[in-house]
Amino acid sequence: MPAAPKPEILAAFEAAKGFMPAGEGLALYAAAVEAGRLGLPLLEVGTYCGRSTILLADAAREAGVSALTVDHHRGSEEQQPGWEYHDPETVDPEVGLMDTLPTFRRTLHRAGLEEHVVALVGRSPRIAAFWGTPLGFVFIDGGHTDEHATADYEGWAPHVAEGGLLLIHDVFPDPQDEFTGQAPYRVYLRALASGAFTEVSATDSLRVLRRTGPGI
Numbered sequence: 001m002p003a004a005p006k007p008e009i010l011a012a013f014e015a016a017k018g019f020m021p022a023g024e025g026l027a028l029y030a031a032a033v034e035a036g037r038l039g040l041p042l043l044e045v046g047t048y049c050g051r052s053t054i055l056l057a058d059a060a061r062e063a064g065v066s067a068l069t070v071d072h073h074r075g076s077e078e079q080q081p082g083w084e085y086h087d088p089e090t091v092d093p094e095v096g097l098m099d100t101l102p103t104f105r106r107t108l109h110r111a112g113l114e115e116h117v118v119a120l121v122g123r124s125p126r127i128a129a130f131w132g133t134p135l136g137f138v139f140i141d142g143g144h145t146d147e148h149a150t151a152d153y154e155g156w157a158p159h160v161a162e163g164g165l166l167l168i169h170d171v172f173p174d175p176q177d178e179f180t181g182q183a184p185y186r187v188y189l190r191a192l193a194s195g196a197f198t199e200v201s202a203t204d205s206l207r208v209l210r211r212t213g214p215g216i
């Protein structure tokens with residue numbers, strides 16, 4: 001039986017602003033719990049308002065490790081004003097730009113999970129450039145252009161420890177199903193072709209891969 005979140009964690013996840021459906025959330029949680037057994041931090045790229053972070057934080061708490069979450073909090077292309085995934089509530093009226101950090105902090109506080117999470121605020125490749133700690137789990141859910149998805153893969157996949165998990169969100173093999181482009185699908189294909197990662201499971205658009213060899 002895959003690990004499942006307690007009802008209050010699932011309720012906090014479902015109440016949080018964000019994009020991940022419950023089925024993918026359950027798969028994410030089970031993978032995070034499994035990876036937590038390596039005793040290494042769990043990292044996500046793409047915090048937004050903390051919906052998926054709730055699940056990583058609870059898995060990290062269970063494992064006695066930290067959940068790390070990376071975001072510049074200014075939103076992806078498709079979340080900007082005028083685009084399909086824009087939420088006007090995420091705009092900071094003072095600066096006129098998106099700022100999801102306050103909502104993220106409230107979400108985690110409400111769920112009682114602040115203590116288990118380190119928020120890394122900045123551009124993903126900039127943070128990855130000076131990263132040196134092995135990770136048990138990397139969940140890529142940041143920018144969905146080829147530039148961003150590739151940079152996330154090249155920046156963070158090298159840090160997935162042997163036996164650790166690499167998760168990629170919004171993998172759409174059929175272009176008919178895509179809603180923000182197929183860059184995550186291309187990253188997924190690249191990870192498999194590298195020989196460094198082996199597929200463990202697929203749940204809707206979420207892919208779970210395990211490091212079974214060196215490199216990326």
Ligand SMILES: C[S@@+](CC[C@H](N)C(=O)[O-])C[C@H]1O[C@@H](n2cnc3c(N)ncnc32)[C@H](O)[C@@H]1O
Pocket residue numbers: 017018019020045046047048049050051052053070071072073074075076100122123124125141142143144148
């Ligand atoms: C799809 S949302 C993440 C959704 C979140 N995981 C959830 O479950 O609700 C993508 C996030 O990635 C962030 N992002 C996009 N490109 C980024 C980059 N280059 N560096 C850091 N964050 C980035 C955006 O600000 C946005 O909040």
